Each structure stands twice: as structure tokens, then as C-alpha cells.
Amino acid sequence: MKKLFIFLVIFASLLGCNxxxxxxxxxxxxxxxxLTTEAANNYYIALMKNRNNxxxxxxxxxxxxxxLNQMLNDFARDRNFGSKKEAVYNFQKAxxxxxxxxxVGIRLELADFYLSxxxxxxxxxxxxxxxxxxxxxxEQKFQEAELKFKEIKxxxxxxxxxxxxxxxxxxxxxxxxxxxxxxxxxxREAYASFEKVxxxxxxxxxxxxxxxxxxxxxxxxxxxxxxxxxxSTSGLDAKVSAYTLEALTxxxxxxxxxxxREHMQAILQEQKLQLSGVVDDKTAVNVGQLVGAxxxxxxxxxxxxxxxxxxxxSNREAYEAxxxxxxxxxxxxxxxxxxxxxxTFTEYSNSSSCNVSFQFKxxxxxxxxxxxxxxxxxxxxxxxxxxxxxxxxNELFPSNGSNVNFNQQDRRSLIGxxxxxxxxxxxxxxxxxxxxxxxxxxxxxxxxxxxQIVK
Numbered sequence: 001m002k003k004l005f006i007f008l009v010i011f012a013s014l015l016g017c018n019x020x021x022x023x024x025x026x027x028x029x030x031x032x033x034x035l036t037t038e039a040a041n042n043y044y045i046a047l048m049k050n051r052n053n054x055x056x057x058x059x060x061x062x063x064x065x066x067x068l069n070q071m072l073n074d075f076a077r078d079r080n081f082g083s084k085k086e087a088v089y090n091f092q093k094a095x096x097x098x099x100x101x102x103x104v105g106i107r108l109e110l111a112d113f114y115l116s117x118x119x120x121x122x123x124x125x126x127x128x129x130x131x132x133x134x135x136x137x138x139e140q141k142f143q144e145a146e147l148k149f150k151e152i153k154x155x156x157x158x159x160x161x162x163x164x165x166x167x168x169x170x171x172x173x174x175x176x177x178x179x180x181x182x183x184x185x186x187x188r189e190a191y192a193s194f195e196k197v198x199x200x201x202x203x204x205x206x207x208x209x210x211x212x213x214x215x216x217x218x219x220x221x222x223x224x225x226x227x228x229x230x231x232s233t234s235g236l237d238a239k240v241s242a243y244t245l246e247a248l249t250x251x252x253x254x255x256x257x258x259x260x261r262e263h264m265q266a267i268l269q270e271q272k273l274q275l276s277g278v279v280d281d282k283t284a285v286n287v288g289q290l291v292g293a294x295x296x297x298x299x300x301x302x303x304x305x306x307x308x309x310x311x312x313x314s315n316r317e318a319y320e321a322x323x324x325x326x327x328x329x330x331x332x333x334x335x336x337x338x339x340x341x342x343x344t345f346t347e348y349s350n351s352s353s354c355n356v357s358f359q360f361k362x363x364x365x366x367x368x369x370x371x372x373x374x375x376x377x378x379x380x381x382x383x384x385x386x387x388x389x390x391x392x393x394n395e396l397f398p399s400n401g402s403n404v405n406f407n408q409q410d411r412r413s414l415i416g417x418x419x420x421x422x423x424x425x426x427x428x429x430x431x432x433x434x435x436x437x438x439x440x441x442x443x444x445x446x447x448x449x450x451x452q453i454v455k
Contacts, residue, residue: 020050187218243439
């Protein structure tokens with residue numbers, strides 16, 4: 001194993017050397033033809049493949065310096081003609097190229113006076129950007145100003161008060177949008193604007209305070225009243241109520257607040273009132289107003305049924321493999337021959353189901369009108385299908401009429417029958433899953449409705 005590894009390393013090394021030579025030859029031809037930039041690129045690739053390629057090192061040093069010199073000439077030209085931006089970025093391009101070539105072990109010359117000239121032109125360009133950004137900020141052209149300050153930060157992160165001005169350019173339009181949204185009573189929109197401001201800088205003006213105010217003014221409170229059970233199965237109202245409270249609580253909406261029965265009871269007891277088990281729409285409105293809600297949620301389990309199926313059986317045909325010991329007349333040795341005999345096994349199947357019909361109403365307490373109502377119907381079914389066989393299950397093959405079916409997928413399905421689940425899920429478990437699904441569906445509808453109400 002060790003020898004194989006050494007061989008692979010040597011082979012990879014030789015392959016790299018051959019590839020390096022290939023790119024070197026190509027670069028030599030390009031250099032001879034005056035294609036300096038293309039030659040430099042191929043010398044670079046050759047050195048990436050093999051740093052010890054002397055011919056590529058010599059070629060890279062020569063052509064790379066020529067390419068760098070051309071970049072520095074472009075920088076000097078732009079500087080002399082007053083093109084500050086182009087000069088700055090052309091120098092950076094040249095410097096990056098020098099660093100790249102140094103990465104393969106070749107040092108290119110970049111005279112110190114170029115660096116001095118770059119610092120001077122960069123200083124002038126930074127001042128130009130700063131003045132332009134400040135003017136745009138004064139004219140409240142925030143997006144354009146932010147771009148100027150962003151560019152400054154990429155060139156000189158700590159230049160003057162650029163960070164503060166960039167923050168203002170980013171936050172001021174958001175702050176103004178939040179203030180306007182609050183005036184229009186679009187509290188969700190206002191909250192989103194102030195949240196972005198606070199995330200950038202929590203002490204910006206009174207954004208944090210206005211963010212809290214927009215949440216407080218826009219919060220939509222729903223009182224969850226006791227549900228009604230119109231079926232003969234007891235406890236369904238409590239079950240769906242519990243799942244509904246959990247689903248509503250898990251809605252990711254800071255503007256939605258739920259008051260459940262326990263908290264309502266505490267509020268009502270302070271006013272010497274009692275929440276009875278059954279609440280009609282008129283009473284529900286009064287209760288909701290007392291607990292400071294904008295809407296109430298009521299619900300009724302209209303229908304509920306379960307069905308337990310009967311266990312069904314059927315005889316199925318299959319083949320069982322077995323081995324016969326036989327003598328080979330030619331060499332006198334024994335061998336085993338696989339044969340297949342027809343057998344039968346028993347297949348069992350059963351199913352159960354659970355069905356529910358539930359109606360909910362979301363009622364506006366200010367107008368007494370229905371905001372949202374729907375009847376949700378859902379069914380859930382559980383099925384089992386398995387097999388039993390007295391012999392060796394692992395030797396079974398499916399039947400294809402009067403022949404053995406050797407299809408591997410069909411055989412896996414057959415063997416899977418004997419490892420399948422045999423017991424139906426309990427009715428209570430199906431019921432829980434059913435009501436959990438109903439509650440989530442209702443909560444999603446209510447969550448979407450609240451987002452339409454609180455803009």
C-alpha cells in the first residue's frame with residue numbers, strides 16, 4: 001500500500017512537470033511573437049504547476065515585469081491627465097499583479113516613487129469623494145451619497161468621519177420612511193424601517209423609541225375563547241384549543257398577541273366576572289372588549305368520527321429456495337444446486353381512519369363583523385400490510401405465475417412484508433395529529449389575515 005502511495009506521488013509530480021513544460025513552450029512561442037501578456041499568463045500557469053521550472057522562472061521575470069510596467073504607465077498617464085479615479089484603480093491593479101506573481105516566487109520591481117505618487121492621487125480622490133458625498137447628503141440624495149462613502153471605506157476605512165456619514169446616508173431615508181409610515185398608521189411598515197436603523201446603530205435619533213411605539217400601536221390582540229364541542233366525543237374542544245394556542249403562539253409575527261383562557265380568566269376575576277364553558281357571539285364580544293382585544297377567535301367541532309377496520313387475510317404464492325447436494329461425475333466432487341419449490345404465505349392488512357369538521361370565526365370587536373371564517377375538514381388514515389410465513393423468509397422469491405420472479409426490486413418488496421409494521425396506530429394518536437393539522441391550518445389563515453390588517 002505504501003509503495004502504491006509513493007508511486008502515485010511520483011506519477012503526479014511527473015505529470016505536473018510535463019504540464020509545466022507544455023505551458024512554458026507555449027509561452028516561449030507567444031513571447032517570440034510579441035504577445036507579452038499572453039506569454040506572462042502561461043509562464044504563471046507553468047510555475048503554478050512546477051515552481052522549480054527554471055525556464056518558466058526566467059520567462060516570468062522578464063514578461064511579468066513588462067506587463068507590470070505597462071500597468072504603471074497607465075497609472076502615470078491617468079495621474080498626469082487628472083483622471084484621479086482611473087489612476088487610483090490602475091495602481092491597485094498593478095500592485096495586485098505584482099503580489100500575484102510574487103505568489104509563485106518571482107519578485108517584480110515597483111519603484112517607491114510610484115507608491116508616493118499613488119498616495120498623493122488617492123488623497124486627492126478621497127477628498128473629491130468626500131466632498132461629493134457630503135453635498136449629496138445635504139441634498140438628501142441618500143442612496144447616491146451612501147455609494148460615495150462606501151467607496152471611501154474600501155480605499156481608506158478610517159477616513160475622517162466617513163463611517164458616521166455612511167451611517168446617516170443609510171439610516172436617514174429609513175428613519176424618514178418609518179416616520180411617514182407611522183403617520184399613515186402603517187405600523188408594520190414603520191417597525192420594519194426602524195428595525196433596520198436600530199440594527200445599524202441603536203442610538204440613532206429616537207429610532208429605538210419609535211420602533212417600540214410602532215409595535216405597541218400596531219399590536220393586534222386576539223382573545224382565544226373556549227371552543228364548542230358539538231359531537232358526542234368529550235374533550236375535543238380542549239384538545240383543539242390547546243393545539244390552536246400552540247400554533248398561534250408559534251407564528252413569527254411581533255404584531256400578533258394572543259390572550260388565552262387562563263389569562264382572560266385572571267383579568268375577568270379582577271372585575272368579579274366568570275368565564276363560563278359555553279360563550280355565544282354576543283357574550284364573546286363583551287369578554288373580548290374587557291380583556292383589551294381587537295378580535296376574538298371562537299371555534300366549534302362540528303363532526304368527529306373514527307373507523308376501525310377489520311383484519312383481512314389472503315393466501316399468497318411464492319417460491320422458497322433450497323439446495324440439493326449433487327455429485328459431479330467428471331471430477332467426483334460434490335456441489336450444491338439451488339432449486340425452488342412453490343409455497344404459500346399469509347398476507348394481512350388493516351386500516352383505521354379519523355375524520356373531523358371544524359368551524360372557526362374571527363370576529364372584529366369594534367364592528368362585530370366577521371373578519372374570517374371557514375370550515376376545515378380533514379381526514380387521516382393509517383394502514384398496515386404485512387406477511388407471515390412458517391419457513392425461512394430470507395429464502396423466499398416472488399411468484400410470477402408459474403415461474404420464479406428474480407426481479408430484485410420485487411423481491412425486496414416481498415421480504416419487506418415480513419418486516420413491516422403490524423399494529424395500527426392508536427386512535428388517540430391519529431386524533432392528535434388530525435387536530436394539530438387543523439389548528440396549524442387555521443393559525444396560518446389567521447396569521448395571513450393579521451398581516452393584511454396591520455400594514
